Amino acid sequence: MDRLPRAKRHSCGVQTAWSDAVTAEAAVADIASVLDAADLGQLLVFYSRHYEPEPLAEGFAAAFDGVPLVGCSTSGEITPGGYADGSLLVVAFPKIGFSFVSGLIPRVHQLTVEEGTETLRSLRAKLDRLDGGGSNHFAISLIDGLSKCEEVIVSAISLALDDIPLVGGSAGDNLALKGTSLLHNGGVFRDAALLLLVATDLPVRIFNHDNFEPTETKLVVTASDTETRTVYELNAEPAALEYASSVGLEPSSLVPMSFAAHPVVVRVGGDYYCRSIQRVNADGSLSFFCAIDDGVVLTVAEPKDMLHSMAAEFERLDAALGGIDLVLGFECVLRRLDAENRQIKHKMGDLYRRYHVAGFQTYGEQYNAMHLNQTFTGVAIGAQAAG
Template identity: 30%
Template structure:
């Protein structure tokens, strides 16, 4: 077994990290990725996880709930380790100033020096990136655009959470903790990999064109030349004041080749609608309706297994809104069990990344 996972809900950082080390059972880790509840003091958990795996590159972030093989957890640490055969090489960089694209360029320059190949020429079948970003930064779209402009390598990941406190999220790398930052990890796996992007929605065929937006604030002022909230409510056939009740069940999607890139409404602000994700003027969006998260996830996992032949590990970045919906429908246990056959870690995110920044989606990096 070249990938191993562990989880712990012990009360203190020391006890939880010791528990994880014990479960890893002298596994020779080349790289360790972990996700931790904010119950664990950020500086301490980052340092102690690195100290526990001194020969490995260790990184991770804070969460709004954790995912392990077979279970959705809270107040825990989950960790995945790769040996040198599963992970031939990896380089981890912290991006400090998220609004300055030169920060990404600096990280990429470091990757280029390390791997001796330019990011523009790097083979996306040989390399893959993981992005973990401050979930309260509100700048994920720009970050993903910059990354996407500079390379064909896929960066997949999630926005760090803080157990729904919305106070501060934390990124962990090299034994340190960071906020207002992103961690970029460029991996050269020794085994096959693929991606899952799954969201459980159908397109209702009700279209909203963004005719006026404040893109910096992620706010739509007008859809179809009407006040945004009124246009959304009208298409759903409900009074505007009832529109927020429909946000979780009826988000909006940019549908590309029948695949929705979900933009979740956050709140109505005057007559405008604010989103958890960027919306640009001219975008043609559709109102979506939620369907079956369990069935769709099962199918996506089966497809990935068929593509790879077998699955040796899954890193799951699952939107907190999906987690809340699963809990509301009493399906969190069933969702966790979908991952029981696989070595899995993941967390409930404040946003997901795959090609761009999206909401109400699970993005997964799957290893064969």
């Protein structure tokens, strides 16, 4: 097969570029060599844990002096060439056609909804003051994926942004669960969150997609630690033992692939949302990627056909936009593991390439006021201005 291009210019003016160079310095140099830097307005950067974030931050500051940047570590990248591992991906927005405001929320462990809302309202006001900012708005959140604070953050964002829709992802480290990081304008941050507000006259659609259906099997959380997102008992039985029994597995065989193939969901309103299991602990408890509490009713779910359901979602978006030019995508790492287990990963990669997806595998996805798991959230951008 011919080598796929390492850079792409989209009709909307956005450029995407990616590199799998061994060092951070070499990867940034690769990116700088293929991007047209004449009129860049914002860089969105996703990088493998293979790269140390400090050299990345220094490299970008030197190569793209004065260009605003937000980014985070990943559990895998989605490039316009398909799935990637161990790479650096950059989405470079032009000044023309887009306006941006970004902000950092530090020390998220100490954050309250009220404090976060006050901070973020100033960002919203700044966006509103931009001349010619564009009539279509959306927001992108990037959050420390090991902070366990996503619910507080998205609640604050939702209250502050009013009618601006939000999508985003929790930074990953390829399931090492040792440390994630964020980049913002030359700095490296942990225990933090980033918010990027975007205005454009291009047609956009935000969306959230999953591929599971609830069954009749229920698991009630009867003992848990909310702060650490740890469940000790389900249905008054040891959590790992009861979960394994409910999905027909041996407790000793539970691995991330098991959780990807057998998700559990909660009902909010009339819809079901996934609450993914992160790992089995030595004491038989289960750690989760999302908030959990005593009394929560979990429903075991069965996955639908991931490939065809995702293709149908893209077809819907393509028709609504009159053609998709770019998708900024945030996909749970467990979806990728499930695709690998079902031996459809290459077909999923082909589908993402066909619809020009650029993004990363996450430890959780944000969609408006919700923090989710095992979903694909994103913003699809059309090529032509509305009207």
